Amino acid sequence: MKAPTLFLSALTVLAAAQLTAQPSFTAPAPASVVLKQADQRRAAYEARVDEVVTWRASLAKPGELLTDMGIIAAKLVRREDADLCSRSVIELMKDPGTGPFWMFPAVSVAYLGRDQLSPEAKKSIRDAWRKVMQVRGDTENHWAMYYTSLYLMSELYPNEPADSWYSGKNSAENLAESREYLIHWMDLATTVGQGEFNPTHYIGEYAIPMMFLAAWAQDPEMRIRGQMKLDWLLADLAENTLNGVLHGANARTDDTSVIERWNALASFFSWIAFGNTPPPAGYGGWGIYFAIAAKGYDVPEVIYRIATDRGDDFLQRDLKRTRRRWRNSDVLMAPIYKQNYTRRGYAVGSYQGGMADPIQTHVWDVTWAVPDPRGVHNTMFSMHPMSSGYDMQTYFTELPDQMIKGVTKEGKASYDSPDKFLGGSRFEQVFQDLDTVIALYDIPAGTRFPHINGFFSKDLVNLTVDPSGWIFAQGGNTYLAYRPLADYELKSIARIKSSWTGERSDTGDKILYSPHLKNGTIVQAAAAGEFKDFAAFQAAIRALSLEFKLAPVPTVKFTTLRGKTVVCTYGAAPVVNGQPVDYTKWKLFEGPYLNAEKGSRRLTLTHGHLERVLDFNTLTITDRVRAN
Amino acid sequence: MIRSKILLSLLGLLAGSAAAAPASRHDMFVVASINNGFVVGSKMVTLSGLFQRGADNSYGHFGLNFPFIVSLAVDPRDAKVLYAASINGVLCSTDGGQNWRIGTSWDMTEPKDVCVDPNAPDHIYLALPDGIAVSTDRGATWPRRENGLPERGKYTQAVRVDRTRAGRALAACESGIYLTEDTAGSWRRVFAAAATVTDVRQSPHDSKLWLATTQSDGVLASRDGGLTWKKFAGLPTAEAHYNVAFDATNPRRFAIGGWTYGVLVTEDGGETWIERNTGLPEGHCVFRVGIDPDNGRLFAAVYKDAVFASDDFGRTWRKDGLEGSLVYNFHFVPKSAK
Numbered sequence: 001m002k003a004p005t006l007f008l009s010a011l012t013v014l015a016a017a018q019l020t021a022q023p024s025f026t027a028p029a030p031a032s033v034v035l036k037q038a039d040q041r042r043a044a045y046e047a048r049v050d051e052v053v054t055w056r057a058s059l060a061k062p063g064e065l066l067t068d069m070g071i072i073a074a075k076l077v078r079r080e081d082a083d084l085c086s087r088s089v090i091e092l093m094k095d096p097g098t099g100p101f102w103m104f105p106a107v108s109v110a111y112l113g114r115d116q117l118s119p120e121a122k123k124s125i126r127d128a129w130r131k132v133m134q135v136r137g138d139t140e141n142h143w144a145m146y147y148t149s150l151y152l153m154s155e156l157y158p159n160e161p162a163d164s165w166y167s168g169k170n171s172a173e174n175l176a177e178s179r180e181y182l183i184h185w186m187d188l189a190t191t192v193g194q195g196e197f198n199p200t201h202y203i204g205e206y207a208i209p210m211m212f213l214a215a216w217a218q219d220p221e222m223r224i225r226g227q228m229k230l231d232w233l234l235a236d237l238a239e240n241t242l243n244g245v246l247h248g249a250n251a252r253t254d255d256t257s258v259i260e261r262w263n264a265l266a267s268f269f270s271w272i273a274f275g276n277t278p279p280p281a282g283y284g285g286w287g288i289y290f291a292i293a294a295k296g297y298d299v300p301e302v303i304y305r306i307a308t309d310r311g312d313d314f315l316q317r318d319l320k321r322t323r324r325r326w327r328n329s330d331v332l333m334a335p336i337y338k339q340n341y342t343r344r345g346y347a348v349g350s351y352q353g354g355m356a357d358p359i360q361t362h363v364w365d366v367t368w369a370v371p372d373p374r375g376v377h378n379t380m381f382s383m384h385p386m387s388s389g390y391d392m393q394t395y396f397t398e399l400p401d402q403m404i405k406g407v408t409k410e411g412k413a414s415y416d417s418p419d420k421f422l423g424g425s426r427f428e429q430v431f432q433d434l435d436t437v438i439a440l441y442d443i444p445a446g447t448r449f450p451h452i453n454g455f456f457s458k459d460l461v462n463l464t465v466d467p468s469g470w471i472f473a474q475g476g477n478t479y480l481a482y483r484p485l486a487d488y489e490l491k492s493i494a495r496i497k498s499s500w501t502g503e504r505s506d507t508g509d510k511i512l513y514s515p516h517l518k519n520g521t522i523v524q525a526a527a528a529g530e531f532k533d534f535a536a537f538q539a540a541i542r543a544l545s546l547e548f549k550l551a552p553v554p555t556v557k558f559t560t561l562r563g564k565t566v567v568c569t570y571g572a573a574p575v576v577n578g579q580p581v582d583y584t585k586w587k588l589f590e591g592p593y594l595n596a597e598k599g600s601r602r603l604t605l606t607h608g609h610l611e612r613v614l615d616f617n618t619l620t621i622t623d624r625v626r627a628n
Numbered sequence: 629m630i631r632s633k634i635l636l637s638l639l640g641l642l643a644g645s646a647a648a649a650p651a652s653r654h655d656m657f658v659v660a661s662i663n664n665g666f667v668v669g670s671k672m673v674t675l676s677g678l679f680q681r682g683a684d685n686s687y688g689h690f691g692l693n694f695p696f697i698v699s700l701a702v703d704p705r706d707a708k709v710l711y712a713a714s715i716n717g718v719l720c721s722t723d724g725g726q727n728w729r730i731g732t733s734w735d736m737t738e739p740k741d742v743c744v745d746p747n748a749p750d751h752i753y754l755a756l757p758d759g760i761a762v763s764t765d766r767g768a769t770w771p772r773r774e775n776g777l778p779e780r781g782k783y784t785q786a787v788r789v790d791r792t793r794a795g796r797a798l799a800a801c802e803s804g805i806y807l808t809e810d811t812a813g814s815w816r817r818v819f820a821a822a823a824t825v826t827d828v829r830q831s832p833h834d835s836k837l838w839l840a841t842t843q844s845d846g847v848l849a850s851r852d853g854g855l856t857w858k859k860f861a862g863l864p865t866a867e868a869h870y871n872v873a874f875d876a877t878n879p880r881r882f883a884i885g886g887w888t889y890g891v892l893v894t895e896d897g898g899e900t901w902i903e904r905n906t907g908l909p910e911g912h913c914v915f916r917v918g919i920d921p922d923n924g925r926l927f928a929a930v931y932k933d934a935v936f937a938s939d940d941f942g943r944t945w946r947k948d949g950l951e952g953s954l955v956y957n958f959h960f961v962p963k964s965a966k
Contacts, residue, residue, distance in 0.1 A: 097671050133694050136716045168729025181734035326757040327783040327802040397738045397757040401887035
């Protein structure tokens with residue numbers, strides 16, 4: 001349990017962010033315009049990159065040394081104040097941080113400063129990599145950052161002896177170990193899927209290291225791997241966004257982003273790569289480290305189009321995997337069968353339930369489009385608030401009792417709160433068919449929090465508790481029908497806003513609290529334009545065939561708004577129109593935009609006539625314009 | 629490598645403590661993290677890692693300042709040769725902790741325990757969350773030695789080598805206790821556990837007597853060298869027991885540490901057990917117990933509070949030091965290991 005949600009210095013930057021102009025953060029939300037000309041796209045992209053760098057450099061305080069490596073990196077990329085940067089680096093390296101969140105900023109300064117920093121400053125960086133043991137960490141994102149950083153520093157300082165590195169290994173040994181791990185990780189991600197899939201914040205902890213590899217690796221193989229994996233990550237982001245806002249299931253998110261879906265580092269990446277949503281405050285804190293190398297990268301048009309230029313509704317299915325399970329499981333990493341169904345006005349996303357990560361999983365939601373997502377809680381879902389030493393031990397190598405206490409002090413303040421909205425549960429099973437979600441719960445007696453929580457946003461309108469048992473509401477231009485399967489109470493909540501401090505505030509949101517062990521939720525979404533009015537939608541929902549029982553296990557038979565007959569029984573495979581769903585046939589990616597066979601290491605991106613193939617078998621990128 | 633100017637060398641400490649306490653036959657090392665708000669990536673503002681309790685009862689830090697070391701082993705032939713289980717893998721030092729090398733690679737992470745075979749000190753056992761590795765070349769290489777362990781259920785919390793026979797070791801795993809008699813060439817299960825076995829230790833008095841603590845099977849004893857195990861009837865099983873310590877000065881004294889039950893002791897060889905928590909902080913939350921083999925002093929580490937000591941086997945306690953610490957292990961190393 002060593003993973004921070006955000007490194008503390010990023011918080012400092014975010015605090016400063018409130019004081020200094022950030023044009024795109026404060027400006028109106030970007031218009032939904034698709035830039036069709038390459039030079040226009042490139043110019044807009046470079047303008048965004050410059051905005052980040054300019055802003056971060058402007059945080060320097062006149063006459064003072066720079067205490068933030070992000071500012072130093074910004075100044076170095078602007079090739080200004082080299083002497084100040086050198087003196088600041090020397091001071092910072094007297095007391096370095098430890099671990100991947102320190103390592104990759106240090107790498108950026110080392111590389112950008114190659115021809116700008118003084119010999120003394122460069123030596124101070126080099127010495128820091130000798131004298132302070134760096135923590136490798138315990139998560140997939142930690143290791144991506146750690147090994148990318150160690151790889152690049154070992155390339156920058158080749159042929160140096162073991163006693164000149166904190167690891168006690170020489171440059172060649174560090175390089176070989178780092179390279180081997182990074183290739184191993186890419187192999188996993190391109191065959192059975194990413195573990196920390198679609199994270200709202202940790203996307204930066206992958207995209208930035210891959211950008212660094214693409215920009216700075218001397219080995220051509222690692223350079224192309226970095227570029228290809230960055231393409232892969234951005235394509236995965238593009239597919240899972242609605243007007244730039246990441247929606248649906250996330251391996252890892254936090255108390256804020258799970259509700260205010262836009263408010264995440266992922267929105268920085270949508271903004272900088274696609275320009276289709278505002279960036280978060282301070283460009284997410286980490287955004288600077290992407291920006292400093294971003295001009296060496298071209299966002300492929302096909303990815304840009306997937307993010308910004310959509311016509312028809314689409315269904316995309318992806319294969320991912322859980323975090324490593326050290327114990328309490330028959331498998332080291334279980335498959336995650338993830339899907340999203342995206343329409344112009346809303347998107348529905350989910351995976352099959354269970355835990356992808358012990359603390360920060362988000363399993364399913366309906367997220368609706370809004371003209372400006374800032375401050376809007378544009379989502380609906382339910383969940384079981386799991387808090388369990390047993391489940392923590394599945395994923396962490398710790399003794400059982402202190403973990404809950406510990407994790408609530410390490411940036412996951414809500415973990416042991418009964419009214420949280422963050423986290424997955426072993427006792428939740430989810431099935432999605434297009435814009436219908438059926439979530440069933442079978443919670444054993446004695447479970448710490450024996451109830452489920454449904455999230456009802458402050459931004460819903462026309463919230464109606466119907467005598468039929470359905471709850472109707474409207475979010476944006478989306479009609480929503482929510483059917484609790486057990487008695488509940490719908491009440492106001494002072495929601496946890498900060499994952500770090502546990503600070504609460506009354507945001508106007510409501511919680512659907514249902515204290516029943518055998519439980520369930522059905523949500524059906526639809527576009528407002530499909531109906532004459534809200535009443536017509538309600539009538540249509542009431543007319544749908546629904547049978548359910550909760551004992552001995554929850555079972556639902558429901559005819560969806562799209563005419564499918566779905567039977568879901570807790571603990572059994574879902575059945576659609578009489579056919580059991582066979583997840584074993586799930587591909588790595590399958591949909592109109594991203595396609596890859598399981599185990600293939602080969603991803604095909606398509607949009608209209610555009611096609612890009614990322615082939616990790618041959619380490620080639622192949623673009624073509626397809627005929628009709 | 630690490631050459632921290634703020635850290636005392638192990639050699640210096642050893643020399644100092646030996647001069648001040650000539651009667652002591654063991655050095656007491658504590659593996660602890662004192663972690664005030666540290667998260668991965670931030671600066672470390674406190675000292676963590678390896679501590680030695682000096683003759684003046686102070687705890688002196690030595691070696692690496694690293695919050696994620698959990699266990700230590702010392703080569704009995706040379707006290708300067710150290711092995712530390714850490715989040716980064718196993719750390720190896722040949723100069724008493726001044727310089728370290730990460731002995732393992734990316735494919736081994738977060739070992740929980742490390743143990744040197746006292747009769748074959750080139751052989752070092754490493755307890756991993758996904759199995760067991762054994763170095764037979766003094767830490768130069770760390771091949772996995774998992775023949776006989778199950779594909780799943782081999783999470784290993786502790787490993788101990790039989791002091792009477794080279795190559796004979798017991799491993800505390802998720803699925804039970806495993807025994808090897810051929811330097812981990814093969815393992816066989818000698819006890820099936822419902823959840824992780826948290827510790828396994830050999831009596832200093834009777835080499836056939838081993839004790840083990842578990843998360844859900846209570847506390848176990850083996851009186852035939854680990855071949856068969858029996859649960860102590862007088863101890864609870866609802867919550868986890870964390871570790872066990874033998875009193876080298878009294879063969880009938882054992883102590884058990886754990887979060888829920890605090891300190892449990894027996895002074896009649898396990899016939900009866902008594903809670904000895906009076907004087908410990910409320911809620912106790914004991915993470916580790918240890919017993920000084922020179923004088924029978926009982927130590928209890930209370931989670932992120934302090935190390936407490938008792939000279940009357942837990943009847944009374946005094947705060948001994950390392951305030952704010954999370955103690956992962958107590959180690960008592962014979963001074964003869966020089």
